[in-house]
Amino acid sequence: MNPAIAIVFTGGSLTIGVYLATVLDSFFAARVARSHEHAGQLLLEPLRNVALFVSQRRTVTERPDRGAWALAPALLTALAAVAFIAVPLSPDLAVADIPVGIVLFGAALVQVMVAVFLHGWSPNSLFSMIGGYRFAALALSMGIPFSLVLITTAIPAESLSVGVIIESQAHLWNVLRQPLGLPIYLLTALGFAFWGPFSHPDATDLAGGTQGETSGAALLTWRTARAAILVSAAAMGSAAFLGGSLGPWIPDWAWSSLKTVLLLAAMIWAGHRMARPRMENVVKLGWLLLLPLALVDVFVSGALALWTP
């Protein structure tokens, strides 16, 4: 794909994805609370919020690390974009379907730890810094099960290329072949986007956490980037577990977009239905439950690959 087209395509897809994520978030928040919101209000609310953030003043703290503070939201946006380009929406709409695409996606998501830690640390402020440290604990607990279930989808495909992983699901989607994979993936992806039950780094109990000292356009960028991480994770989830662009009747890019939106809605809905646990219980969940289950996923898939012709 031509680089200029690739940039417009990635930016455009992520913008649509983030807008959808924001609308879905308000929609499910209203549904869970059993309140009735007008469709027009739901659709316009994200745009109003953008206008509000852009017109807001920027706050400054005492002796912040200005460079790192400015870098963090931009870095998070860039990482969401890098993660997104690793997923081919269709064989023709592939920006970076490289032979090690799944590693590119993983590398981008692990670097999220750097962006969030710097965002919390750089304002030189207590609560936001605790938020940064919380994300280190959160990402380390979620990161290993996340990478394990994702890399397991490469076993039946015998390739680290996302395109080949999609092709390998022509007869059976990985969601059925590796039943442990998708639930663990979605739960840990919520952790990487510090969303819903895993919003500890930016939580209200920390007065906003890492975003507590940020305002204006920087805060808008930060929140947009966080939703973009969720969108990229949903796109990879659809490619790795739901067969991505595979499907009859409608064009292949429509199938992968549909599956991405479906996973995005599932994650956002689940985020509203689950309460935020204490941080130590999140660490226990990651290391004592999700990691052993992810290892079972790896070993069972490996054994199946060895024993079936």
Next chain:
Amino acid sequence: MDTVIDAIFWVFAASAVVTAVLVFVADSMVRAAYWLMASFVAVGGILVILNAQFLGLILILMMAGEMTIMAIFMVMFMMNPAGLNPMLMVHQHRTAILSGVVSFLALATVGLVAEFPNLPAPAASSPIVPLGQELLGRSMLIFESAGVALLAVMIGAIALVSQRGRYGDAEQGSLEPALEPGTNE
């Protein structure tokens, strides 16, 4: 195309060196750790240009977590409140300068004197399969021993930093106090 790749190589090479210098100029453990990571990311970029995409990306992937963990451990060992206070990042100047100059000269000599083989890799070759066979074949014992040794070091480091817990010294059991005063043994 070659000039573009050359230009990208020099951008990565220059940023690797500049960020590596900044590791020692930085006045905080968090900044030093992340400048070091930036240097590794630039080296990872060079590896990707060299058609070692897997190695380059794995380097970038591993370093993000490792540098964060390193910064947190340094903060825990140094008793610098949360790593927010500025501090001097260089110590033992004479030894450090001497060993730095000696190792630079040694590496530069190797770089200038050694005859490097000129073996361009075929464009379609994928280094992943030979790499996997090397890691799980001939070199498995070395890598697995290194892995177990590193795990032991990590457990030891955690044991050292968690000596004093929330409820007192580890030797005293670090027990949570009872709800009723005086009922703790």
